[in-house]
Amino acid sequence: MPDLLWDDVKVLFDPEVSGALPDVVVEGTTVEDWQAVLDLVRAQGWQYAYSVGGEPMELSSVADMVAAAYGGGMPELRVTPELRVWPIPEVLMIFRMYQTESIDFDVNLGELQGQERLDVLVDVFHAIGRRLGKPVWMSAEGSPGHPDLVFDVEADRVVLAFDPGV
Template identity: 50%
Template sequence: MSDLLWDDVKCFFDPDLMGALPDVRVPDASVEDWQSVLDLIAEKGWPCQYSEGDMALPVPRAEEVLYRPADAECPELRVRPSAEVLAIFRFHADVEVDFDVDLRELQGQDRLDVFCGFLREIGRRLGKPVLMDPEGDDDHPVLGFDVEADRVVLLAEPQVG
């Protein structure tokens, strides 16, 4: 059974309303949480590509990438929980696991189910909420993994019309 139904939430996957790359985050995180996410990605065998600038590198340990020199480029980890769905993790700070998803890819019930499954996997591993906000607005989550409900739930009213 699906956590969310496409017809109920498709407004939150409209790039014109939400921005093409909404922010997905795990607040109140730690270096250990980042490492747990990296371990989860490896365990699940999700295809991924770590890079710093134009250089592709092996995925490092979380503490290595989070405590890089201040003038170093911000690395990214591109993860595909399915061939059609891409998550781009950015290693900005150890206090928040954050990544972007491309809403142009997240269209329809099948891809929504993959996305919700991805949020569930991360939330269950960390035992923390995983929240999706409109691009550039990280104070108003519209949906997210709820630890107590053990599923992805709506956190805002969908826009009708």
């Protein structure tokens, strides 16, 4: 049985209601957690592409991302590294290193329509949440602090963070 049923959550995946790119975050992270996510992406065999300031680059370790994100100690050189991940070819997730203390990524609601695609998202939340031992939160675009979905570590499942019928 899936964690979530499409008919119960489809309102959360309506771009007109939730915005096109909901925010996904894992809070309280470290450089090691970022490395664990990169290792997970590679271990799962998910396709990925790395860029800094829009320029494609090779990514050998998260240390490369940190150096770019923090400008090598020179704030004027800061850029936001992006790791584009495709758990399946039709679904793109964009991880952005704004800071090491949280793992932030976007998903495109247009790519997440129907039970099959919802299950892909849930599987990614499971993989990341289990690997890090931390909750993975999804909220409507620009609505941090008001999550819609969460990977609950103790329950080991993705759950609704509120009643969508309210």
